[in-house]
Amino acid sequence: MNSSFKKVGKVIIAASLLISSFASVASAAEEKGSAKNVILMIPDGMGISYLTATRIFKGEELSFERYMKGLMKTYSSDTNVTDSAAAGTAMATGFKTNNGMISVTPDGKQPDSILDAARERGKSTGLIATSRITHATPAVFTAHDPSRGNEVALATDYINKVDVILGGGRDMFLNEKDGGKQPERNLVAEAQAAGYDYITNRSELNKVSSNKVLGLFAMSDLKYEIDRDEQNVPSLSEMTELAVDVLSKNEKGFFLMVEGSQIDWSGHANDPVATITDMLAFEDAVDVALDFAKKDGNTLVVIVGDHETGGINIGNTPGGYKENIDVLKKATGSANAVRDALKAQALSINIADAKLVDNNYYMPIREVTAKMNGQLTYNKEDFSADVMWNNVKFQLKLREKQVVVGSEAKAADFFIENSTAYFNLxxxxxxxxxxxxxxxxxDKPQETKAYFVQVKKAVEPIVGFELNDDNVKSLTNVNWDDRFQLANEVGTVMSAHALISWGSRHHTGEELPLYAYGKGAYEFVGLIDNIDLPRIISYLMGVELFENEEQFMQKLEERRNQ
Incomplete structure (x- = not known):
């Protein structure tokens, strides 16, 4: 036989043995109850392109990418594009439901969650989120309600059902008289009476001594990682570390769900800076879980999103076959931070009395001057007005319809009505x-405002790159009193410079990558449904949330090996 053929044959045999070896490892059924602890980490909204963008930004793969196992389907009962409530319900309880429903099935049943099953078996339990802790994803693990919007009611299902509760949403636990939203109860006081350590600041993390913790670090949601108050608000990784330290005291084990909530919100905003920095913060939290699992030897870590948000694409039509993600590295804040800086630096005046003509606002020059704390001197003889704001001085010549600045004269855009000169703002x-x-x-035209600001001066120090004229125009052409419109437009500008495009400001319907490490990690190989997730976890934890778990696992095994 020709020596080259012999070499090829050896390579084929070696490859076959390697594939066969991997298949035997992947198909080896893990023993029921082998995972003492389970840490389920949900990067809310994270799809494949989130990982790609973050990897390019970081310059190397994310730490958990090497533990890729399979894909997970995300559709809900009533649509192929799920929301977090329906997706979370499936991931927590093993049952599909309609969008918007919190662990309630379409026919009204209220199935227990994997967290409930762990608690019933004497294990400790924990929930962490960077949103309000009563938001959809964490809520599905401990509460039941036909509507995800009933967060005041959802909050009443946490105390004494979850041992470690960390995130935002203090208002949902406080009584109305204390600035909260609970009409009758003070859930914080109830938690303290039940033995919970109550903390509200990062400095208090090391003061926790109880085996129960209620940590609420903001009245509402926490901020994006890049905007986080590092002195007072803990990072997702710090919250994860605290939770693992507290929960691991239980010799029977624990179940912990950790959500990177703001990844999803950055997708809704099409904000690439917030997306990538929150992805990196989530990676840090995963590292905490992985470090514990590697040392412990009896822990399963599962990382998978609940849906994709925004339809992010690496590349856009103007960029062709290019990306420019490195341009984001100099950013010091999110699109929200840019929005806040623009409004903080702007001089705003009420323009309820303005006249809208051809999409331009006109106001009496005397009124504008007064509202801007300027000075106006009217000269009857030559039908003109001298105007001064701070260091800006010009003369309005009404008869000549000119504005004179220094020695330069230009056409003035105004009209006179009832002896009043209305000037183009x-x-x-x-x-x-x-x-x-x-x-x-x-519905409140009396509150219409004009914002005068140097856009580049406010924006460029935060985004870290120069704006072009089209960027400035797009940022001033949206409604500044809509908290989403302005931030969304900032995200669009940042994405354009990074040569990133987005397909939506909502969720999308594709499958998601699933990563797993530790006891039973290979049981997640292949394509699974989101309702399979808690069934596999229940089997591996031995908490028996479902009937016929052995048969279910056997069917998964057979499907993988057909």
Whole structure:
């Protein structure tokens, strides 16, 4: 036989043996109850392209990517594009439901969750989120309600059912008289009476001594990682470390769910900076879980999202076959931070009395000057007005319809009505060396405002790159009093510079990558449904949430080996 053929034959045999060896490892059924502890980590909204973008930004693979096992389907009972409530319900209870429902099936049943089953077996339990802890994903593991919006009611199902509760949403636990939203009860006081350590600040993490902790680090949601108050608010990894330390004291084991909530919110905002930095913060939290699992030897760590958000693409049409994600590395804040800086640096005035003509606002020049704390001197003889704001000075010549700045004269954009000169606010902004944007509140025209601000001066130090004229125009053409519109437009600008595009501001319906490490990790190989997730976990933990778990696992085994 030719020696080259012999070499090829040896390579084929070696490859076959390697594949056969992997298949035997992958197909080896783990013993029931072999996972003493389970840490389920949910990067809410994370799809494949989130990982790609973060990997490019970081310059190397994320630490958990090497533990890739399979894919998970995400559809809900009533749609192929799920929300977090329906997806979380499936992942927690093993039952599909309609979008918006918290661990309640379409026919009204209220199935127990994998967390409930762990508690019933004497294991400790924990929930962590960077949203309000009563938000959809954490809520499905401990509460039941036909509507995810009933967070005040959902909050009443946490104390004494979950041992470690960490995240935002203090308002959902406090009584109304204390600034909270509970009409009758003070759930914080009830938790303290039940033996929970109650903490509200990062500095208090090391003061925890109880085996129960209620940590609420903001009245509402926590902020994106890049905007986090590092002195007072713990990171997701720090919360995970505290939870593992407390829960691992139980010799019977524990179940812990950790959600990177803001990954999803950054997707809704199409904010690539927030997306990547929250992904990196989630990776840090996963590292905490993996370090514990590697030392413990009896722990399973599962990492999988509940759905994808935003339909992010690495590349866009103007960029062709390119990306420019490195441009985001100099950013110091999210799109929300840019929005807040723009409004903080702007001079705002009420323009309820303005006249809207051809999409331009016009106001009496005297009124504008007064609202901007300027000075106006009217000269009857030559039908003109001298105007001064801070260091800006110009003369409005009404007869000649000119604006004179120094020795330069240009056409003035105004009209006279009932002996009153209405001046274009856009031209006023130009004379001031600023841009003008407008804010309106639905059904409240009396609250309409004009915002005068130097857009580049406010934005560029945060985003870390230079804006072009089109960027400035797009940022001033949205409603500044809509808390989402302005931030969303900032995200669009940042994405354009990074040559990233998005397909949606909502969820999308594709399968998600699933990663697992530790006891039973290979039971997740292949394509599974989200309702399979708690069934596999229940079997591996031995908590028997479902009937006929052995038969279910056998069917999974057979499907993988057909």
């Amino acid at each position: 856009g031209q006023i902004a130009e004379l001031m060396g600023t841009q003008v944007a407008y804010g309106t509140t639905k």
